[in-house]
Amino acid sequence: MRELKFRAWDNLEKRMRKVVSLHWQGDKLVSARLEGDNEPIPIEGRLVIEQYIGLKDRNGAEICEGDILKFKISHKKFTRGVVYCPKLASFGMGAQIGRLYQYVISELWQLGVSVFQVVGNIHENPELLEEK
Numbered sequence: 477m478r479e480l481k482f483r484a485w486d487n488l489e490k491r492m493r494k495v496v497s498l499h500w501q502g503d504k505l506v507s508a509r510l511e512g513d514n515e516p517i518p519i520e521g522r523l524v525i526e527q528y529i530g531l532k533d534r535n536g537a538e539i540c541e542g543d544i545l546k547f548k549i550s551h552k553k554f555t556r557g558v559v560y561c562p563k564l565a566s567f568g569m570g571a572q573i574g575r576l577y578q579y580v581i582s583e584l585w586q587l588g589v590s591v592f593q594v595v596g597n598i599h600e601n602p603e604l605l606e607e608k
Contacts, residue, residue: 481528483540484508485599488522492597495525524599529558529567533594544596544604545569557598557605 482495494511507516508523517523526541533539543558556569596604 479528479530481538481540482508483526483528484510485524485526485542485597486510486517486522487524490599492599498525527560531592533592535593537594539592539594540597541567542598543594544598544601545592546595547592555595555604 482498484493484495485491486493495508496511497509497516498505499507499509499516505519505525507518508525509516510523519525524542528538528540531539533545539545539558541558541560544555545558546553546555548554554569558567558569560567595601598605
């Protein structure tokens with residue numbers, strides 16, 4: 477079983493933060509306590525919660541939603557952002573976050589693409605996702 481871990485992009489502080497706990501009201505995520513804070517911070521408008529996908533890149537960095545990965549298929553290089561598709565209950569990668577993704581990570585794994593490299597994230601490096 478994979479370990480569940482989360483991180484949060486803090487829109488106010490413009491930095492990634494470690495999530496210590498998540499707080500729900502019914503089925504709605506409403507706040508998160510972040511490392512270094514004593515009180516939970518409301519999610520809405522401030523935090524973007526991103527989940528660790530259970531894989532590490534070639535340098536040992538944990539891969540999370542919102543990361544931008546570089547990888548190769550048949551000698552062709554790709555740079556894609558990691559997204560979660562609730563419909564398939566799977567993580568995938570697409571050229572642009574918010575569009576349908578082009579690859580399901582588990583399918584890439586089966587194709588032999590096992591060397592991913594985290595090169596940034598969608599919050600700090602959106603230019604890496606621009607199509608050339």
